[in-house]
Amino acid sequence: MTRHSPFAGAMLSRHVVGRLIKLTGNVFKLLSYPFHWLLPDKRFTLPAQAAPLIQPRRPSVIPRTLWQTNFTNRVTLPVYLNYLCNRLMAPTFEYRFVSTEARADFIEANYPADVLRRYSRLQIGAAQADFWRVLVLHAQGGVYMDIDAHLTWPLDRVLGAEREALFVRSRKGGLTNYFIASRPGTAELKAVCEAIDDNIAGNRECGVFDMTGPGVFNRVLDIASVDSASYRFFCLQGSFTNERFQYVDKPQGKWTREQKVVGVLSREEGNEASRGIERR
Template sequence: MPTFRRAIIAVICLIAFVVFLRHSSRDSDVPGAPGYRPVQGIYEEEQDAYAQSKLQKASGRGQLPLGATPTAPLRERLRYQFPYDMSKGFPSYIWQTWKYDPASEYFGDEFRGTEASWTNLHPGFHHEVVTDDTQRHLILYLYGSVPDVFEAYDSLPLPVMKADFFRYLVLLARGGIYSDIDTLALKPAGYWLPEELDRSTVGFIAGIEADPNRPDWHDWYSRRIQFCQWTIVSKPGHPILRDMVAYVTEETLRMKKAGILRVGSMDKTIMEFTGPGAWTDAIFRYFNNPEYFDIQPGDNNITYEDFTEQTTERKVGDVVILPITSFSPGVGQMGAGEVDDPMAFVKHNFDGSWKTDPSL
């Protein structure tokens, strides 16, 4: 009997220890923000509501949820059109954009090696280089049920803005990897997260573009910590992408209505409209959104301080932030390692061809 009692006590202690570890791991993902934990069940609620709306629509009975109606707020319509299921795997898509298809003689030899690197390292992926002409038709197809989004895309006055917007749109609808045409894949995407990390707890991966720890940082960058948009990984429907698509759509249509959606007249720069500044803000909005995180009184906000001088991956809820070395190796500043660093996954060649595009 004493042996049996000791066994029972040992089992109880083991269970208590496991529960403690799980609780502790949720609280310690990001230093400086111990209270940030994903709100339990929030993503399951999104899935349940979406499934119920589909069921009611198919049966012809019952009232559709607000998010499924044409007059619902844009974010709700996007939420129901592109539901987020964190438990599913990352789709095996690689999305890139350029003026010409790789099969075209005009594609450009300077991009053939970088474009091929993605195919060579991801033989099981569907790799698509979407041309400028095809982009419009694809967005119309994906967002036909959300016409204001397509109107916003079609109204943007500069190709670089459309290119920015396209990456958010295609990842929200289909998920996978987006990477600029002048990026070189150094390691397969399956190696970008540590083996011990459960992929079913991750829905979004971003990298740090800039970490300028200098007093004049604002002369060079839009944010003290700036997340890059030349390479993004996401499962479909992620709330960060939903928020970014809604933001760009709303700002575009606002300026269009005001008659200032023209080069030289807009009240937002590209950086603050479709570029890295606005993109970085969207990620931080998500981190500090009580709808998705159990933020208690007295908890600190997630800020740049949680990511400065980062040398390995850090996880905030379902988001993994990679260090500057991962997508910017070899830049020779801000603590970035070289291309042979174990954390180097993608090399950006900073072609900047959009700056010399005659169509601008």
């Protein structure tokens, strides 16, 4: 008789639940086409802040705050359903949506002026969001998730009470940045913040992916030494929504198209030395 380890059983359970949620999301995504055909201007509002649905029973090292940002908080039905899925899978977490304007306000309040100045040179919203997400987690901690990412397992069970950070591995095995969980002030996040800051200060026009996105994580962090897990077992992308539903109100479209016609950085004469990332 073959015995299966509890760990293998737990991973199988996560995989099965993840597939069921993905299937459900795809069904809702399909149904959203006739919905928005009938109601093309209908939008749903993501709250700037929402209290936990359930009060946690114990403290955790990683603050129970779920951070998201987007070019607008007025979203289509699939994006809103994606948000509701995350609220149900993270009921003990406070929800915080940060607008484009509020991102800059946060950086101004928590970091020196030169960090805000370099952030403001980023001309593509996705690049700004890339930089802001690591700055907000470095300063306050919590969990960041892209607007199209959704949990497939309860977030409290994924993180536990003692974990200090968790990164997600992509299909190809590298680190990505659509999900990041961390306590404030980790050395890993500081290193990523400083690398992005250096890229901007050095006028390195290398595209969003390598200037502010996952390329930075894979260049700066050692995947073997950071706490990471495969996306398959707790966080997926694109089940509930897709590029059409995400960017229907943004003529420039996704950053992959936008960077073909707009430089990532605004022009600035010469290079400057980055002074590093220090919180106020």
